[in-house]
Amino acid sequence: MQTGRIAAALGLGAMLAAGFAFAQDDQPAFGGEADTAYAEALWNALRDAGYAGDGAIQMKPYEGTEPHGAILQTFWAEIEVEGARGMLIVKRNFGPAGISVEDVSNDPDGNLDSVTVMFQREEGYAPDSANWFWAKYLPDGSLDQTPDGMALAGRTAGCIACHASAAGDDFVFSMDMQP
Ligand code: HEC
Numbered sequence: 001m002q003t004g005r006i007a008a009a010l011g012l013g014a015m016l017a018a019g020f021a022f023a024q025d026d027q028p029a030f031g032g033e034a035d036t037a038y039a040e041a042l043w044n045a046l047r048d049a050g051y052a053g054d055g056a057i058q059m060k061p062y063e064g065t066e067p068h069g070a071i072l073q074t075f076w077a078e079i080e081v082e083g084a085r086g087m088l089i090v091k092r093n094f095g096p097a098g099i100s101v102e103d104v105s106n107d108p109d110g111n112l113d114s115v116t117v118m119f120q121r122e123e124g125y126a127p128d129s130a131n132w133f134w135a136k137y138l139p140d141g142s143l144d145q146t147p148d149g150m151a152l153a154g155r156t157a158g159c160i161a162c163h164a165s166a167a168g169d170d171f172v173f174s175m176d177m178q179p
Contacts (some may be wrong), residue, residue, distance in 0.1 A: 027154075028150070029154065029155050029157060030134070030151075030152070030153060030154030030155050030157065031145075031146075031151040031152065031154060031156075034154075035133075035153040035154030036143060036151050036153055038081075038082070038133065038153070039133075039135045039137075039143055039151070039153035041081055041082050042081050042117065042119055042133065043135075043137060045079050045080065046079070046090065046115075046117070047141070049077065049079050051075055051077065051088075051090045052090070052115055053141065057075070058108055059073050059075070060073075060101075060105065061073050061092075061094060061101050061104040061105060061108070062101065063101065064093070067162075068091055068093050068116065069093030069095050069113055069114070070094065070095055070096070070097050070099050071094040071095070071099055071100075071101055071103075071104045071111075072091055072092065072093060073091070073092040073094075073108075074089065074090065074091050074092075074174065075089070075090045075092075076088070076089055081119060081121075084121065086119055086120040086121055086122075087119070087120040088118070088119050088120075089117070089119075089172070090117050091115070091116045091117070092112060092114075092115055093112075093113045093114045093115070093116060094108070094111045095111065095113040096113070099111060109139070112139045113139075114136055114137065114139070114144060115136070115137040115138075116134075116135070116136050116159075117134070117135045117137065118133070118134055118171075118172070119132065119135075120132055120133075121133050126155050129155060129160045129163075129164070129171055130169060130170050130171045132160075132163075132171055133153075133154060133155075134152070134154065134155070134156040134159040135152060135153045135156070136153075136156075136159075146158070
């Protein structure tokens, strides 16, 4: 009986410890374990929907502005990630500087530099930044990193700081989304 109670107490302690270890608050603002795992699920969803990876959907590229690269393609769609549907904006960034629209049209995969993604998650995920999950992938689907080695996934400070200056409260530059 005594032993049983101790075992129960230990079990509860272990559960609480596990709960704390995985609590969102213990995670860095971006680039932590939960964010990189979610970014992987997001990449798989992009690939399954044809927006990334081999044989991805193409469109006519256009000349972009800094910081997103010389030539761009942008796709809007609604997809499901881990059981929740949300708005997706994919920006394919082509380079290096000086490359032409024609070069990219002829060989989009060979000139792909990175894939920057905004995915609007569930209410409450990031109330101060319109619930966007931000990620920057290299062409093979791995995450790009900040100079000090943090994976660019989650409530990514650099993306948010700049996108905060977009018109309206949606953090989107190219058009105003309905609230
Ligand atoms: C210094 C400013 C700046 C930073 C930093 C920045 N962006 Fe952008 N982003 C822009 C501008 C300006 C546009 C619109 C023009 C264009 O398409 O290039 C844009 C467009 C986008 C779009 C298309 C939707 C829209 O807002 O029009 C996506 C997706 C995107 N950025 C993702 C990202 C991600 C992910 C990061 C961080 C890894 C990031 N951006 C960092 C300035 C920035």
